[in-house]
Amino acid sequence: MSIDKRKLLWALAKNKAWKNLSLEEIRLYFLLVVFADTSNGEGRLTYKELDYYLGFYLHREKLKTAARNLEKLGLIKVKFPLDKLEIEYKILNEGE
Secondary structure (H helix, E strand, O other): OOOOHHHHHHHHHHOOHHHHOOHHHHHHHHHHHHHOOOOOOEEEEEHHHHHHHHOOOOOHHHHHHHHHHHHHOOOEEEEOOOOOOEEEEEEOOOOO
16 A cells, blocks of 8 residues: 555645644654655654654653554554564555
8 A cells, every 4th residue: 555645644634634633643643644654654763763853742651642542533553562662653544
C-alpha cells in the first residue's frame, strides 16, 4: 500500500477531523506522516528524534496518550517496544 501524504493531510483538513484532536495529537500526526515511508506508510522514530521535533515537554506518557487517541480515530497504529528507544508506526488512513 503506498500513501499520498498530501492527500492524507488534505483529508484531515477537509473532514475537519483536526478539530477533535489536541495540539499534541496534531503535531504527532503531522510528524508521523512526514517521516512515513510512502511505499508502505510505515516508519520508526527514536525518542531522541521525537524530543527534538515535538519538544522535551511532551513526556512519554503524553506521547502514548496522543498516539492512542490517533489510533482510536483509525489514523495510525503505533508500537512502543520496551526493549528499544524508538517507536514503530503505520499510517492507516489514506484520507478517502
